[in-house]
Amino acid sequence: MDDGYRLELRRWGRAGRARALAIALHGLNDYADAFSGLGDYLGERGILTYAYDQRGFGATEGRGLWHGDARLVADLKTVVGLLRHRHPALPVYLIGESMGGAVVMAAAPDLRAISGLVLISPAVWDRASMPGLQRWLLDTLVQLAPGLRLTGRGLHILPSDNLPMLRAYSADPMVIKATRVDALWGVTNLMDRAAAAAPHLGAPTLLLYGRNDRIIPAAAYCALLADLPSGPRPPTLVLYDRGWHMLTRDLHGAWVQADIAAWILDRTAPLPAGQEVTRDDPRLRALCAEATR
Numbered sequence: 001m002d003d004g005y006r007l008e009l010r011r012w013g014r015a016g017r018a019r020a021l022a023i024a025l026h027g028l029n030d031y032a033d034a035f036s037g038l039g040d041y042l043g044e045r046g047i048l049t050y051a052y053d054q055r056g057f058g059a060t061e062g063r064g065l066w067h068g069d070a071r072l073v074a075d076l077k078t079v080v081g082l083l084r085h086r087h088p089a090l091p092v093y094l095i096g097e098s099m100g101g102a103v104v105m106a107a108a109p110d111l112r113a114i115s116g117l118v119l120i121s122p123a124v125w126d127r128a129s130m131p132g133l134q135r136w137l138l139d140t141l142v143q144l145a146p147g148l149r150l151t152g153r154g155l156h157i158l159p160s161d162n163l164p165m166l167r168a169y170s171a172d173p174m175v176i177k178a179t180r181v182d183a184l185w186g187v188t189n190l191m192d193r194a195a196a197a198a199p200h201l202g203a204p205t206l207l208l209y210g211r212n213d214r215i216i217p218a219a220a221y222c223a224l225l226a227d228l229p230s231g232p233r234p235p236t237l238v239l240y241d242r243g244w245h246m247l248t249r250d251l252h253g254a255w256v257q258a259d260i261a262a263w264i265l266d267r268t269a270p271l272p273a274g275q276e277v278t279r280d281d282p283r284l285r286a287l288c289a290e291a292t293r
Helices: 032-044 069-086 099-110 132-144 163-171 181-200 218-227 253-265 282-291
Strands: 009-012 020-025 047-052 092-097 116-120 205-210 236-240
Touching: 009 032, 020 032, 020 069, 020 099, 020 253, 032 047, 032 092, 032 253, 047 069, 047 253, 069 092, 069 099, 069 181, 092 099, 099 116, 099 181, 116 253, 132 181, 181 218, 205 253, 218 282, 236 253, 236 282
Parallel strands: 020 047, 020 092, 092 116, 116 205, 205 236
Antiparallel strands: 009 047
């Protein structure tokens, strides 16, 4: 990066036969390997895919520390510039999962000539949609015990229905198992920034969300829908009835991967899974009605 910091980078696909370039950003505590399945799938279909360990995650220096939302956004902008220089003829798409989706959203208004954004369960649980007690507790803990590490054990919240994948994920030494309080506070700042950027994304957007997501509450997702642009080029919305948070790695993740590839290669074609919704779709309205009860 511009300050000499090094990010681990992975690539799938062959540049010589590529029709598009995708840059993928992982979620909180994860790393670039989160896209190994999706990267293989896209690469086989002519979408050259890169993913990197974001600063403070994976194999990067200062692993487990929060380096700031501004730094994560600046890193993405740098990576986009470097890869665009390496592959100048390819249209560029950004793929963000969870926290990575928030980074993409926060950076998008300042990025030019991006052909599309793919937001997979984006982290948009900002302070405006959090319960007051949760906001107070987070702000208090970051002052009193910023280095306290929390695991989430005992909450019984699963990010996917793919139990074999989750067991491998839990055993992966590159995945961070306990999160510092100041990192949680920092990612909340990032989610605030992503929510504020929602009306100004600019590029065509594919927004994917799972009906069973227990990580990003439906209320936060529905609040995001109200803020997204609705002009002549509204975002493509997909609500997976059997989807969870780790959509591309769920038991039905093959459908999600197919939708992403199809949208990147031809945004005018129907998506294979057939789970697209409009803002007034009964399925979407039912989800948001339940979220507000």
